[in-house]
Amino acid sequence: MRIDILTILPELMKSPFSASIMQRAQDKGHVEIHFHNIRDYSTNKHKNVDDYQYGGGAGMVMSIEPIARVIDQLKSERTYDEIIYMTPDGEVLEQGLCNQLSLKNNLMILCGHYKGVDERVREHYITKEISIGSFVLSGGEVAASVLIDAIVRLIPGVLNDETSALTDSFQDGLLAPPVYTRPPEFNGWKVPDILLSGDPSKIEKWREEQAFERTKQRRPDLLEE
Structure with missing residues (x-):
């Protein structure tokens, strides 16, 4: 381009x-x-x-x-x-x-x-x-x-992981779900157990649910559209 x-x-x-x-x-x-x-x-x-x-x-x-x-x-x-x-x-x-x-x-x-x-x-x-x-x-x-x-950032090859842009907020009409990284516990605040389960299908389902709930709470107009 x-x-x-x-x-x-x-x-x-x-x-x-x-x-x-x-x-x-x-x-x-x-x-x-x-x-x-x-x-x-x-x-x-x-x-x-x-x-x-x-x-x-x-x-x-x-x-x-x-x-x-x-x-x-x-x-x-x-x-x-x-x-x-x-x-x-x-x-x-x-x-x-x-x-x-x-x-x-x-x-x-x-x-x-x-x-x-x-x-x-x-x-x-x-x-x-x-x-x-x-x-x-x-x-x-x-x-x-x-x-x-x-x-x-959407041009193929620009991001190191091209799938990253596909999971951004708004790409599927929803806000992105919460994300976490190491350590699994900090000040007593824990990462959701599901993300540590190693079960891809359950993790994906959790992310979809979280994305819907976050959109419902913060941008209900997107759901109306």
Whole structure:
């Protein structure tokens, strides 16, 4: 997979992808992540990428021209499966969408700032709009990092144990069950006996029951869906 990130703060974006699983995924060749500074495509001598909004009102708006230039340049080099805009009013990011996007080859992600981008960018360039929740951030970079992390970890070969992602919360519509590791007892707190039984069928049944109960208690909306 190749992911191109359009941002005015590339230095902010690089840190999340320079360690741990994201770095290993790049080192192994499973994903390429490229950063494009939108300011580099501004023809203004001050490299401005925003302007006052028509009609008045507080807050600046990201201009269409530099964004269009970088998108057109990248589209001339390859075909993109999706051009994504991170925005609070987009489709809420859920596991099913992450699964779908993990199967793509080329993704472009636009990180907004200020009051957002000129609406014509959204109308004529963007193919998918995604939100990570009902709140507003200073910019789309953090949201893009969340999206990319959620996608890349699903690519075969990224995780040491590929079945791990299949048992994560939400993959089967339920939250994941409790997990334990050594020691079997700490401060008098014991690991459930069933997990020490060595009986795979009983353990699996226990995990399914626990996943259902945890979902019922914490996210009953998932059961309704």
